[in-house]
Amino acid sequence: MHHNSAKIIRVKSLASRWFAVAAVLVSALGIVVQAATNLSVWAYPSASGRIICQPDALGNRLLDYSGVGYKGGTVPIPNVATKTNLTPVAGDNGARIQSAINYVASLTLDTNGFRGAVQLAPGLYPISNTIVISASGIVLRGAGDGGNTNYNTVLYATYVGAGQPSLILISNSPSYTTVTTHNITNMYVPVGSRSFGVDSTNGFAPGTPVFVRRPSTSLWITNIGMNLVSPAWSAGSFDIYADRTITRVEGNVVTLDEPITCALEQQYGGATIYSYNWSNRITNVGVEYLRGISYFNPLVVTNIGNSTNYYADENHTWTFVAFDGAIANGWARNLNASNFAYSCVQITGISASKPGARNITVRDCTSLDPVSIIDGGRRYAFVLNDSQFCLVQNCTTSNDRHQFVTQSLTVGPHVFVDGWSDNAYADAGPHFRWATGAMWDNVAANGDNLAIRNRGNLGTSHGWAGANEVVWNSKADGLNVENPPTARNWLIGSLGALVNNTAAIPYPATAGTYDSLGSNVFPNSLYYAQLQNRLAAPNTRTREYWIGDIDKFITASSTGEGVSVDSTWRSTVQSAAGTAMVNGFDIVTNAQWIPFTFNFSLSETDRIVGATLSVAMRATNAGATNGILYLDAIANSSPFGTLGWQPIGIGTNTTVRVLDLGSQLDLLSDGKLNLAVSGDLGMDWAMLELQVVPVVMTYTNIFYPVADAYVRGGVNVASNFGPATTLVVKTDSSADNQRRAFLRWDLSGFNGDLFHARVRLTPVSVGTNGIENGITLVASNQWNETTLNWNNRPIGGKRFATWIPAASVPVEFVVTPQAQA
Structure with missing residues (x-):
């Protein structure tokens, strides 16, 4: 972590927790300040605070990692009776x-x-x-x-x-037994996706455990160069089996609980999905x-x-x-x-x-x-x-x-x-032979490298060790991250010297997808930020709805690929377009309109709490600036310039733009979203991602900490600042100016099941904006705000939530697992 001087956050001693019924426990938190960081282009907070993972031209993006660990990381590890x-x-x-x-x-x-x-x-x-x-x-x-x-x-x-x-x-x-097998019908299913079409959904329902099998064909092995290692990789020996659970079936589309870690491509044999029984x-x-x-x-x-x-x-x-x-x-x-x-x-x-x-x-x-x-x-x-x-x-x-x-x-x-x-x-990292979907987040390898690379003939023809993997805000003596053909590996916000990989076969290997090399990015931990997103609304399910084949603008039709469009909406767009062309996807031309409609079903107990729209586009020329997005009505239009969507790629360069729909969720309440794009451009595909939660009846309790105080280092290590009316957090090159704040809530008067808990803090003033703050769980509740000082302060663990504060703008973070523990 970096430490900056003269960075002060003053926080009101105000906190609240919303939950159905409180558990019988006491919790305590310590606030820490982290370094000022910039944003990654591949994963960043949206206007509504959710982390957006930026797709590439084929829709591949960083995974949602928030479902790892014991029971998906959303509940504490229990203390089991002896x-x-x-x-x-x-x-x-x-x-x-x-x-x-x-x-x-x-x-x-x-x-x-x-x-x-x-x-x-x-x-x-x-x-x-x-x-x-x-x-x-x-x-x-x-x-x-x-x-x-x-x-x-x-x-x-x-x-x-x-x-x-x-x-x-x-x-x-x-061993498990296979129950029902079906073929996946999409031409291309990107990394990070959760949904795709199948030839039949017979035997599938929400809750069905499945394996998604991606075959390893000779063509794929040749195209990634692993026919050149010795011994060469053999077809059928590198199939990938992703263990998932179906969360939704709509028509012939299934949605999974967790994302796919390796693209599924028809040119490499497509993929199958089969349910299984593994009862033991x-x-x-x-x-x-x-x-x-x-x-x-x-x-x-x-x-x-x-x-x-x-x-x-x-x-x-x-x-x-x-x-x-x-x-x-x-x-x-x-x-x-x-x-x-x-x-x-x-x-x-x-x-x-x-x-x-x-x-x-x-x-x-x-x-x-x-x-x-x-x-x-x-x-x-x-x-x-x-x-x-x-x-x-x-x-x-x-x-x-x-x-x-x-x-x-x-x-x-x-x-x-x-x-x-x-x-x-x-080195730390994937060791050999096409591991997929791991992330090294705030990992330090002192003495050697962090590497996701082509290992060539090392070991037993290790070859490409990993694909679609991430190094995030980590550090090592050396960094060696490379992109395999058909995949990416991301090196983001990390510190260390780039090192050459002479073992690669074929040599040289393509450099990885680098972002902010040598400078950390916000959030400090991608895993914890994504986990906060998942915890923000209990029982959140992510759905994806895709329109258009991911085919790099290939079409045999003069009017483009036909896509789903509500008939009334199409008529409305045609009327607005006048004499201009109204086409489908995959056509890149001047002055055209492209209408399309997402349809999805919502039950009476479904509530949408988040939504993002992604569109893949190409423009006719570098000067094309007349792009406009229409959301559910011609009057609800936004020029690309105001959305920050300019410029759009030309030629063979596809640009993917993402829009947070958090401020317009009311447009989605009818299970339909009509959209259109107009301008000197074309579209290859579009994706609507929804975060949906069940509506539940809860009872809300709001209460305040029973103790709060900040401590100060250096010459102030024995001083107590408990009577202060604000909490001050500061990191500085001088120990005298270091400050940490502590809060404690007593939940012992509440009984029952805790459904959801969160804390709200309101910064009163901010010395310098852009400094990342964090929260940790401390090891002891046995401290008093009138005697707490730097010397006797309880030790905090690792941060589990971070934010960039702004004066008078409340921040909230979820503490449900910590409170339940």
């Missing part, structure tokens, strides 16, 4: 711990899907075997992940031998508050790799915690791993075609000083393989190789956020 307790004994403790787990496995699942937790008391637990969890609803919990065994739980892996075992293994490998997946499992240490032989040393005379024994335990198989909704939190040969936490599905592991959160974990040769297949601190929707959050490593890494054909979305690596011996 069902049995253990204390350490002399000798091997493995059988005792396994017996306790087996006992909890014999219990009945409760209404929340849990059986209970095995609680390990502080102490040292030597273990020679692998501890296995193979049933749903079980949590293995310690007392803490520190080194002092008087207060923390330390598992000491004593295994000696080959086999590369894990100390804790969560495992289940049932393990769910609701966790490992938490433990320290793991692996025995190793200190006499085994080597000089192989990037270090000298270091410990290199490999006949010991390789992984601290492994999720392996068909597992959904799990977590590993507050773990500390030392001396394991391979990984702190490894998440692996069954295979690329059976990516059974999904929605797993790895949070606040540390991987220290692995012991193994610094070479291939070792020291992967946090590794994802054949898994989907995983979140690796606030984790640190030292002396690892590939610290935050995905493996072959691993399909996202995945997020590594707030990761830190010291003394890295190899």
Whole structure:
């Protein structure tokens, strides 16, 4: 993070939460100030505050990453009731711990899907075997992940031998059965999309789990150059399987819960979608508050790799915690791993075609000083393989190789956020063979590179390691991000030297999609900003409606591609056009009008809370400035100049413009949106994205903090500013001027289920606009506003929401998961 001087935010001590019924808890927040940043052209806040992901000419855009992690990240990781307790004994403790787990496995699942937790008391637990969890609803919990065994739980892996075992293994490998298969009919389905047409929707309904299968044809392998690596990639061996759930069926169009990570193209075999039954997946499992240490032989040393005379024994335990198989909704939190040969936490599905592991959160974990040769297949601190929707959050490593890494054909979305690596011996990023849809958000790789690249013949013909992946506001010694043919990789707001990739086959590889290299962008974290969008309206569902084939303006008709147009609207446009041409899509000519209509169904319980319009256009000439957009009426017109839509590309250059419709949602209430574009231009496609929520009855409570104060550093570290009537936040090069603000609410007087919670702050004055502010959850509620100072202030965690303040303009952020926890 950057720190700027003389930046002051004064905030009224006013806060409110809206929810149905409050839970019995107390929460506290600390405000932090982050650096002033600019906006990315690929993801930025709209006028209504929602993050817009800018499509390219083919409609490809950054993914919505907000659905990763345990239960999609919208609920807190639960504190599961203890069902049995253990204390350490002399000798091997493995059988005792396994017996306790087996006992909890014999219990009945409760209404929340849990059986209970095995609680390990502080102490040292030597273990020679692998501890296995193979049933749903079980949590293995310690007392803490520190080194002092008087207060923390330390598992000491004593295994000696080959086999590369894990100390804790969560495992289940049932196969799924395919139910119904249909073909996807679109010519092209872009990256980031959730909807597409199918040849039939028989057997599909909201809630149906499906796999979307993208084939790997010989033509595709040749076009991305992977026929040139040795051994060459083979057709049929690189199919992509995206695990999704259908949220909506309208006509022959299905909508999915999460976006597609790799474009589906008819020229490369199209794609199929099939429903499945995977009833025996393990769910609701966790490992938490433990320290793991692996025995190793200190006499085994080597000089192989990037270090000298270091410990290199490999006949010991390789992984601290492994999720392996068909597992959904799990977590590993507050773990500390030392001396394991391979990984702190490894998440692996069954295979690329059976990516059974999904929605797993790895949070606040540390991987220290692995012991193994610094070479291939070792020291992967946090590794994802054949898994989907995983979140690796606030984790640190030292002396690892590939610290935050995905493996072959691993399909996202995945997020590594707030990761830190010291003394890295190899790069962070996708490791090999066309992993898709991961993001490295605020990840630091100190000692090596962040790379999404063509690895050529490295390893076993690793080739293109990743596609449609993102590095966001991260830093490394070197940055190497490249665009594969048929895909993109984005490098946005990140710090580090660009490095050349000599391994690429063919060489050189095309540079990636760079934006704001060397300067951070707003928001500081794309993941947390998108999660705030999702949480802003509970149970939000995103819908997409596409008009026009994504075909780069190809048409055989003199009047263009025929698209959906309401007949009355077409007549209205024809009348307004007079003698000018009224055409369909794909025709680029002067003085034409292009009408089109989006149709969508809304139930009585549906409420639209957000909408954006995207249109792909080309102009006839560079001087074309007469473009006009009409929204639902000829009188409701906006020249492109006033929309900021000029200029429009010419020739073969397509320009995609996006409009936030947040101020005109009333136009959508009838399930129809009529539009037209006029001018010296043409259109290839248009897309309407809606955020829809169910209407629910809620009861609102508004209340104020019971304590609020700011603290000040430097010579003021012992001073209290609790009596002040405003909260002041400031970051400065002088410690004397550093300020942080704290607020606390007491919710203990409320009972019931908390549906939604948010905080409102109103800046009274702003020293310099454009400085990003953030909010964190602090570790303790035990502070008093009349005694709080810099020295005794509670420690805050990572920010979970940020904003750029303006005087007298309220800011709001959602705290539902924090309040529920």
